[in-house]
Amino acid sequence: xxxxxxxxxxxxxxxxxxxxxxxxxxxxxxxxxxxxxxxxxxxxxxxxxxxxxxxxxxxxxxxxxxxxxxxxxxxxxxxxxxxxxxxxxxxxxxxxxxxxxxxxxxxxxxxxxxxxxxxxxxxxxxxxxxxxxxxxxxxxxxxxxxxxxxxxxxxxxxxxxxxxxxxxxxxxxxxxxxxxxxxxxxxxxxxxxxxxxxxxxxxxxxxxxxxxxxxxxxxxxxxxxxxxxxxxxxxxxxxxxxxxxxxxxxxxxxxxxxxxxxxxxxxxxxxxxxxxxxxxxxxxxxxxxxxxxxxxxxxxxxxxxxxxxxxxxxxxxxxxxxxxxxxxxxxxxxxxxxxxxxxxxxxxxxxxxxxxxxxxxxxxxxxxxxxxxxxxxxxxxxxxxxxxxxxxxxxxxxxxxxxxxxxxxxxxxxxxxxxxxxxxxxxxxxxxxxxxxxxxxxxxxxxxxxxxxxxxxxxxxxxxxxxxxxxxxxxxxxx
Numbered sequence: 001x002x003x004x005x006x007x008x009x010x011x012x013x014x015x016x017x018x019x020x021x022x023x024x025x026x027x028x029x030x031x032x033x034x035x036x037x038x039x040x041x042x043x044x045x046x047x048x049x050x051x052x053x054x055x056x057x058x059x060x061x062x063x064x065x066x067x068x069x070x071x072x073x074x075x076x077x078x079x080x081x082x083x084x085x086x087x088x089x090x091x092x093x094x095x096x097x098x099x100x101x102x103x104x105x106x107x108x109x110x111x112x113x114x115x116x117x118x119x120x121x122x123x124x125x126x127x128x129x130x131x132x133x134x135x136x137x138x139x140x141x142x143x144x145x146x147x148x149x150x151x152x153x154x155x156x157x158x159x160x161x162x163x164x165x166x167x168x169x170x171x172x173x174x175x176x177x178x179x180x181x182x183x184x185x186x187x188x189x190x191x192x193x194x195x196x197x198x199x200x201x202x203x204x205x206x207x208x209x210x211x212x213x214x215x216x217x218x219x220x221x222x223x224x225x226x227x228x229x230x231x232x233x234x235x236x237x238x239x240x241x242x243x244x245x246x247x248x249x250x251x252x253x254x255x256x257x258x259x260x261x262x263x264x265x266x267x268x269x270x271x272x273x274x275x276x277x278x279x280x281x282x283x284x285x286x287x288x289x290x291x292x293x294x295x296x297x298x299x300x301x302x303x304x305x306x307x308x309x310x311x312x313x314x315x316x317x318x319x320x321x322x323x324x325x326x327x328x329x330x331x332x333x334x335x336x337x338x339x340x341x342x343x344x345x346x347x348x349x350x351x352x353x354x355x356x357x358x359x360x361x362x363x364x365x366x367x368x369x370x371x372x373x374x375x376x377x378x379x380x381x382x383x384x385x386x387x388x389x390x391x392x393x394x395x396x397x398x399x400x401x402x403x404x405x406x407x408x409x410x411x412x413x414x415x416x417x418x419x420x421x422x423x424x425x426x427x428x429x430x431x432x433x434x435x436x437x438x439x440x441x442x443x444x445x446x447x448x449x450x451x452x453x454x455x456x457x458x459x460x461x462x463x464x465x466x467x468x469x470x471x472x473x474x475x476x477x478x479x
Contacts, residue, residue: 035102035134035283037074038062039250041292042083042090049083050292055095061304062289063099067317069279076249076285078106078140081117089121093129102134104249104285106196109139109162111170115177122183130186134283136193137211137249138170143201167195168206196249199233203240209283210241211249216274223253223266227273234278248278252287255312257299267303268313276318 040058043049055075062072075096082088096103107114121129139162144150146161162170171193178184195204196211203210214237216229230251238246253270254262278284287293291302303313 033134033283034280035074035104036070036279037072037076037102037104037285038289039076039078039285039287040092040289042077042079042092044292045294050091052091052095055090055092056098058289059095059099059101063101065311065316067315069276069316069318072286073100074102074104074134074283074285076104076106076137079108080105080114080121081108086113087116087120089117089124093121093125096132097125097128100132102132103129104135104137104247105133106137106140107174109142109160109167109170111138111174115174119181122181122186126183127186130183133187133191135191135209135247136174138174138193138195139167140196140249141198141201141213142167142195144198147201164201164204168204171195171204171206192245194247196247199237202237202246203244207244209245209247210237211247212237213250213287214248215251216270217253217261220261223261223269223273226253226270227277230274231277234282245283247283247285249285250287251275251278251284252301252303254295254299254301255303257295258297259299262297262299264312268315271303271313271316272318279318 038058040055041050044054059075062075065072075092077090077092080090082090093103095101105118107118142160142162143164145158146163147158150158150161174193175190178190184190192208194207194209194211196202196213199212199214202212212234214230214233216223216226216233219229221229234246234248251274253267255264255267256262275286286303288301288303290304290306291300293301295301303311305312
């Protein structure tokens with residue numbers, strides 16, 4: 001048996017009442033505007049690069065999708081160089097100019113050849129290209145590939161890896177390099193420069209935007225929990241990012257492949273449950289328009305069938321939906337509600353003490369906030385509760401057939417439980433129940449020293465000790 005102390009940090013987030021700005025062709029691109037598009041690989045296969053006509057057809061197809069909630073007028077490229085010609089500009093640039101498609105330009109690490117190709121592109125296309133650049137993203141999931149998680153799943157050190165320090169150093173280098181170029185004066189405002197990675201690796205201190213690749217499929221979470229999984233991951237990234245804008249640089253659900261959950265029905269549902277919540281609210285690059293990624297298990301993420309050119313998602317629209325329960329965010333309500341006000345300091349530290357877990361680890365009924373402080377909320381608003389914890393095991397204990405060694409400590413560093421609770425006007429948080437009875441702590445994974453707890457948004461609430469993402473390394477078309 002062991003005891004667990006969870007430190008609860010209660011922070012009421014100020015929610016803007018203004019709608020996000022959607023970029024128009026006459027506006028200078030910045031990280032504050034909202035862009036929507038797809039992620040595009042550089043090749044169909046490693047021996048078959050994409051050409052101008054391929055990019056032009058795809059950009060045109062994306063801009064003409066029927067009944068979408070917001071036009072798909074942007075493109076994320078994984079590299080600036082043309083596949084097979086590492087120092088020559090991608091033919092996607094001319095296609096973007098001809099279709100007026102804004103670009104998040106990727107620079108594949110290491111960046112030396114990429115910078116040569118990008119320099120040539122700006123010298124060749126000048127203002128026409130500059131006006132389409134919404135940002136520059138260095139690398140993709142490089143920090144994840146440098147992690148122990150990736151090495152353990154691959155059975156060897158993952159290729160094309162870089163540490164957070166190495167990525168940040170390159171961000172600084174690119175900022176300085178761009179300012180030294182004559183074409184830099186063509187930018188009305190400097191383009192934001194950032195990095196895209198898995199959620200636990202995404203936030204970097206010197207990035208102008210944080211690119212988050214969020215895939216409930218890889219957690220793995222079931223499709224009926226996709227929104228809760230996605231929102232929990234997104235809120236964790238936003239907390240670590242602070243005031244830096246968060247862009248969703250990859251998300252989607254596969255329609256087929258060597259996985260029973262990869263179905264057309266689940267792809268449609270993911271679009272409805274997740275896509276309809278984020279498109280137009282966050283800069284988002286859906287993964288992907290057509291299958292151009294060599295993915296493990298033959299997974300196909302394309303929303304358009306590449307052979308028949310038929311849409312797999314039959315309903316791209318986002319009809320009005322009934323209001324969600326109080327345990328998840330209602331988009332319309334969030335935009336309409338005023339920001340909350342607190343008496344005293346905006347941060348209040350509370351503790352929840354969970355007395356004992358047995359070999360069948362169920363939480364005791366109704367853990368509560370200790371009544372050491374009273375915080376009154378004067379507006380009806382959704383409150384974000386962020387929890388971190390350290391769990392110590394003082395003696396050998398078996399959790400659902402998983403034996404953990406004596407005195408082993410699970411240190412949960414920078415891991416967040418995010419939950420949403422709607423507080424009625426003038427409600428006082430003092431000895432207030434946070435977890436309902438019969439909540440369950442699921443199995444702590446074997447051989448795991450780092451795990452993430454998150455509170456789902458269903459009733460009864462569940463604390464899940466989940467393993468790290470099972471995502472493999474994937475080829476996006478950049479090397």
